[in-house]
Amino acid sequence: MPADVLSSPAKPTAERVTRRAVWGDASALLLRAARPERSLVLRSVAWLVLAAGLEALGPLVGKYLIDNHYLPRTGTWPEILALLLGALAAGWLATALRYGQMVRLGSVAMRSVQRVREEVYAHVMRLPMAFFDRAITGQLVSRVTNDSEAVKTLFVQVLFVVLDSLILLAGATVAMLWLDWRLMLIVAAMVPAVAVIVTLYQRLSGPAVARTRQLRSELNAQMAESIAGMPVLQAANATARFRERFAALNQAHYASRATELRANAWLLRPVLDLLNVALLAGLIWTFGLRSQGGALGAVEVGVLYAFINYMSRVIEPLIQITMQFAQLQQALVGAARVHALLKEAEAPKAAEHGEVTRGAIDIRALDFSYLPGHPVLRGIDLRIPAGAFYGIVGHTGSGKTTLLSLLLRFYAAPPGSVRLDGTPIEALGEDHLRASVGLVPQDPFLLAASARENIAMGRTLTGGQVEEAARAAHLHGFLAALPQGYDTPLGEGGARLSVGQKQLLAIARALAGQPRILFLDEATSHIDSETEQVVQRALAELRGRVTIVAIAHRLSTVRDADSIAVLNHGRLAEQGRHDELMAIDGGLYQRLYQLQQLQDEGIAPA
Numbered sequence: 001m002p003a004d005v006l007s008s009p010a011k012p013t014a015e016r017v018t019r020r021a022v023w024g025d026a027s028a029l030l031l032r033a034a035r036p037e038r039s040l041v042l043r044s045v046a047w048l049v050l051a052a053g054l055e056a057l058g059p060l061v062g063k064y065l066i067d068n069h070y071l072p073r074t075g076t077w078p079e080i081l082a083l084l085l086g087a088l089a090a091g092w093l094a095t096a097l098r099y100g101q102m103v104r105l106g107s108v109a110m111r112s113v114q115r116v117r118e119e120v121y122a123h124v125m126r127l128p129m130a131f132f133d134r135a136i137t138g139q140l141v142s143r144v145t146n147d148s149e150a151v152k153t154l155f156v157q158v159l160f161v162v163l164d165s166l167i168l169l170a171g172a173t174v175a176m177l178w179l180d181w182r183l184m185l186i187v188a189a190m191v192p193a194v195a196v197i198v199t200l201y202q203r204l205s206g207p208a209v210a211r212t213r214q215l216r217s218e219l220n221a222q223m224a225e226s227i228a229g230m231p232v233l234q235a236a237n238a239t240a241r242f243r244e245r246f247a248a249l250n251q252a253h254y255a256s257r258a259t260e261l262r263a264n265a266w267l268l269r270p271v272l273d274l275l276n277v278a279l280l281a282g283l284i285w286t287f288g289l290r291s292q293g294g295a296l297g298a299v300e301v302g303v304l305y306a307f308i309n310y311m312s313r314v315i316e317p318l319i320q321i322t323m324q325f326a327q328l329q330q331a332l333v334g335a336a337r338v339h340a341l342l343k344e345a346e347a348p349k350a351a352e353h354g355e356v357t358r359g360a361i362d363i364r365a366l367d368f369s370y371l372p373g374h375p376v377l378r379g380i381d382l383r384i385p386a387g388a389f390y391g392i393v394g395h396t397g398s399g400k401t402t403l404l405s406l407l408l409r410f411y412a413a414p415p416g417s418v419r420l421d422g423t424p425i426e427a428l429g430e431d432h433l434r435a436s437v438g439l440v441p442q443d444p445f446l447l448a449a450s451a452r453e454n455i456a457m458g459r460t461l462t463g464g465q466v467e468e469a470a471r472a473a474h475l476h477g478f479l480a481a482l483p484q485g486y487d488t489p490l491g492e493g494g495a496r497l498s499v500g501q502k503q504l505l506a507i508a509r510a511l512a513g514q515p516r517i518l519f520l521d522e523a524t525s526h527i528d529s530e531t532e533q534v535v536q537r538a539l540a541e542l543r544g545r546v547t548i549v550a551i552a553h554r555l556s557t558v559r560d561a562d563s564i565a566v567l568n569h570g571r572l573a574e575q576g577r578h579d580e581l582m583a584i585d586g587g588l589y590q591r592l593y594q595l596q597q598l599q600d601e602g603i604a605p606a
């Protein structure tokens with residue numbers, strides 16, 4: 001992550017490169033977010049330029065009044081009144097214009113955040129499973145919620161305020177140039193001084209800002225992890241240790257914030273205020289020299305009035321710009337992180353040809369490894385006819401789940417090695433593939449919603465379809481007897497259900513999509529024998545209509561399967577019906593089965 005490198009002071013070259021990358025990433029995100037409203041942004045900027053021009057007129061009118069009317073005492077009241085009213089009107093118009101445009105640009109910023117947040121969420125949903133192997137949930141949540149706010153900060157507090165200030169600065173500079181270019185040069189000395197201050201500030205506070213953001217996202221991550229693992233933490237009496245860990249992170253976050261605050265407090269406003277006073281003294285000194293008849297010649301009093309006025313107008317935008325650098329640091333890092341996430345490659349798009357109509361699976365010479373040089377599956381050949389019930393068994397780590405993940409296209413199998421109804425799996429359209437297969441995972445994932453919503457999962461299913469799926473999973477009786485029937489809230493993670501009921505609900509959900517192929521990943525490992533029989537009955541009723549591939553630790557689940565594939569260290573060791581496999585003397589399946597029987601009888605350890 002760029003920000004992490006940014007916070008490391010040890011490698012100046014890498015830091016420079018990374019800082020550039022942060023700027024590049026953040027600007028790319030900004031452009032992307034504003035693109036749909038660029039004409040509105042351009043129009044607003046044009047209005048801001050006009051407002052700055054009107055604002056710059058004020059001191060000019062003042063100068064004209066002093067030098068042409070007040071000092072020579074030549075002005076007539078109507079003339080003076082007209083000039084004053086004109087200046088007032090210009091000032092008010094400028095204020096109204098600026099206010100209106102800032103509100104408009106603020107709305108652009110809000111809409112941009114909305115767009116970015118939706119884009120990030122949609123993007124995360126399309127990322128390949130391999131991404132989630134290394135992603136940390138809390139940090140991802142941070143990206144979608146906190147960091148996408150950085151776009152708003154970049155727009156509202158930085159870009160627009162800085163832009164507005166720059167336009168004001170340009171207006172005042174042009175007016176000063178027109179009045180007296182030499183005096184203007186004195187005021188212009190502020191610009192390099194501010195550049196020095198900002199560079200210094202960036203060096204001091206930049207790493208602290210990046211560290212603060214990183215620590216904040218770690219705090220989020222720990223919070224999310226602790227809530228998810230609460231039963232384990234409490235049972236292991238680890239809460240105090242986790243509290244300490246959280247406190248240590250929080251302390252580091254505080255220290256990092258304190259460094260930021262110190263840099264802000266010392267470097268920004270106070271230094272600029274000092275500079276302002278020094279330049280004002282320089283201006284009055286020069287004016288004094290000239291009025292003594294020095295080499296520069298006389299300066300009109302009105303010019304001095306206008307310059308003092310412009311100086312305050314120059315100093316304020318400069319203060320604003322430097323003050324925004326604090327926000328800019330944070331926003332840049334946040335925006336760069338969001339952009340880095342958006343650059344994360346999505347799963348490759350399929351060619352979208354071919355269809356799954358019957359549910360036949362053909363696996364040929366399938367090799368797979370997560371990490372180069374560490375093969376997990378080797379030369380698997382397996383043909384599963386449509387409507388068949390196949391079991392996959394094998395010791396822990398033999399590659400069962402990996403095989404299933406490839407059949408679900410969670411990871412990419414080598415092209416052509418997995419075919420569904422004759423079409424290579426990589427060519428099937430995403431929506432079609434997902435509609436054709438159903439998954440009952442080992443740990444059923446339940447939404448904090450009603451049973452109906454949990455079965456439908458956002459699909460537009462009729463009440464009849466939901467009920468039919470629940471009946472097929474042998475869960476209808478239970479759900480219908482709940483206080484609000486299918487509409488009873490199930491609590492977070494389905495807290496109101498037993499593990500077996502959750503498993504049956506996951507089966508109902510998978511069946512509600514009317515899949516051609518149903519995958520079960522150890523769906524019976526956590527349930528009692530009675531519920532297992534219910535699951536077996538449900539599967540038996542599906543036979544011939546849906547292809548079923550079931551990974552099972554508990555071999556009784558697949559005893560009746562049409563065929564059982566036995567994996568051993570990533571290879572297909574044996575294959576056949578239960579009785580055929582049991583007939584192989586000293587065979588792997590036979591040994592697994594006998595071991596399980598001993599475990600069931602309490603003779604061997606589980």
Ligand SMILES: Nc1ncnc2c1ncn2[C@@H]1O[C@H](COP(=O)(O)OP(=O)(O)OP(=O)(O)O)[C@@H](O)[C@H]1O
Binds near residue numbers: 371395396398402403
């Ligand atoms: N996402 C991953 N990244 C890297 N290696 C992985 C990943 N998932 C699994 N592995 C490795 O692949 C091998 C096979 O794992 P897999 O989960 O497929 O086995 P399994 O037969 O399903 O085991 P179990 O019965 O314990 O669930 C293991 O050595 C495991 O460490």
